[in-house]
Every structure is written in structure tokens, then in C-alpha cells.
Amino acid sequence: MESQKYLEDLSEIKNLMSRSSRFISLSGLSGILAGIYATLGAFIGYFYLNPTPGEYVTLHSWNFKFIVLTLITVAVLSVITAFIITTKKAKRNGEKIWDATTKKLLASFLIPLITGGIYIIIKLNSQHYGLTASLMLIFYGLALVNASKFTLGNVKYLGYAEIVLGLVCAALPGYGLWFWIVGFGILHIIYGSLIYFSEEKK
Amino acid sequence: MGLIDNINKLFDHRIRLGIMSILMVNEYVDFNGLKELLDVTDGNLASHSKTLEKAEYIKIEKSFIGKKPNTRYTITPLGKNAFKKHIDALENLIKR
Numbered sequence: 546m547e548s549q550k551y552l553e554d555l556s557e558i559k560n561l562m563s564r565s566s567r568f569i570s571l572s573g574l575s576g577i578l579a580g581i582y583a584t585l586g587a588f589i590g591y592f593y594l595n596p597t598p599g600e601y602v603t604l605h606s607w608n609f610k611f612i613v614l615t616l617i618t619v620a621v622l623s624v625i626t627a628f629i630i631t632t633k634k635a636k637r638n639g640e641k642i643w644d645a646t647t648k649k650l651l652a653s654f655l656i657p658l659i660t661g662g663i664y665i666i667i668k669l670n671s672q673h674y675g676l677t678a679s680l681m682l683i684f685y686g687l688a689l690v691n692a693s694k695f696t697l698g699n700v701k702y703l704g705y706a707e708i709v710l711g712l713v714c715a716a717l718p719g720y721g722l723w724f725w726i727v728g729f730g731i732l733h734i735i736y737g738s739l740i741y742f743s744e745e746k747k
Numbered sequence: 748m749g750l751i752d753n754i755n756k757l758f759d760h761r762i763r764l765g766i767m768s769i770l771m772v773n774e775y776v777d778f779n780g781l782k783e784l785l786d787v788t789d790g791n792l793a794s795h796s797k798t799l800e801k802a803e804y805i806k807i808e809k810s811f812i813g814k815k816p817n818t819r820y821t822i823t824p825l826g827k828n829a830f831k832k833h834i835d836a837l838e839n840l841i842k843r
Contacts, residue, residue: 551837558764
């Protein structure tokens, strides 16, 4: 049948276009786990420190260092988990973990993220703590939207959600921690589960 | 003019179709990148890319990175246009 051949051509075109320009082996499970780490980290920070109203966390106090340590632990754990699960999945899909596409993906993700990170550190050094959670959410969201061109397209919706959350957070000072938990914890768990279950169906 | 007239004979081959699909969505791709994605031999890739270059659908640039030769493939505006028409034609033929 002629039209059968045309159909095959079209699906071959689609397949090659996405395989050559997008890294699709991101895993839902690593998203879920990252969300759980973030939520646990935030609760440990909150209950362990148990800040009383009116008390301030200053830059050189031990509890500030404790918060920073928790944040770093959450970030490192998430990256390691994502790396292990993603490598496995890429192998199964026959996708390369380190090629032109993943380099582009990483660069487009890291540029907004590192810019935001440096900006936040500069602000912290001049005692501007208030907007930290909001800035983290906004820059992380921008990084996701930027990187979505080189991976699963729907990552950009997670990015939009983080940006909106970050902006609302900026308008409601004092609730930073809660927005942080929703953005880095709950949204990751929801998005991760959606990806995870759509993978399972295939 | 029938629908079939828009089907481009040049793209009626798996490797040439593949080269065009990849170059449509990438700024440039080098020889090894194409080879891995398409799973073809060196000679096959070279001869089919020559054909596309002759039609001025793609540009082949040779250069050196250190001592290693590097061949870089890019799509031309003409090639982009032709391939879009080809995809449209395929879609129309299926819808019929």
C-alpha cells in the first residue's frame, strides 16, 4: 500500500526529529524522589529550628549554616538520584547520556540557574533574606522553561508553575518556606507522578 | 497539478529522509552525530549527503579540530522549504 509507506516516512521523520534534538530519558521517579527530599529537608529545617515569631536567622549564626547545609544535602541527593535513574533509563532506551543534545540541555538549564544562585548569594550577603524562596522558585522555573526545548516538552509547564508560584511568593512576604515546599516538594511529586504513570502505560 | 507532484523524489530514500529530518531541528550536526543517529556506514552517509548537497538542500563544511578532520552539516533555506513541502504532501496523501 502506498499510503502505508507515507505513514512510515512521517513517523520516521518525527522520531528522528525528536531523537536528534531532545533528551527524553528523564524519569518521573527521580522527580518524585527529589520532591520528597525537598519536603523532608524543609520540615527538618522548620521543626528542628522551630523559629519563634520575631526571631531572626542571621547570616553567621549556626542555624543559618544548618539551613544552608540542609539545602545543599537536598540538592546533592536530588542530583545523584536523578543521575543514577536517568543513566539507567537512557541505557534502556539506547540513548546517549553525554552527547550534543544533553550538553545543550545542561547548558540551557544551568545558565539561568547559576545566574539566580549567584544573585541570591549576593542578596544574602547584603542581608536581603526576604525574597530568597521567591527568587529560587523564579530562577528554577526559568531554567526549566529554557531547558524544555531539549527534553520532554511538558517540562515547560512545571517551569511556568514554578515561576507563577515564585511571583505570588514575592507578593506575600513571610510565607517563603511554605511556597518553597509547594514549589520544590509538592510540584515535583505531582509532575514526577504524571510522568511516571504515563511511562508505565507505554 | 496533482497532490503527488509535491512528493520530492530526492527524499524518497530512508537515509536522505533521515538526514533532512535531523538537520531540520538542529543548527548543525557533525558526521559522527549523523552516523550514530541513522545507523549507517561511512560510505553510505557520504554518498547520500553528496546528493543532497548537489541539490543545494544542505551545506557540507569541512574543517579541522586540532588534527582531526571534522565535517559539519547544515540545512539551507532552500532545503528547509523543500522538506516542509514534502512533509505537507505526505500528510495530504494520508488524509485522502
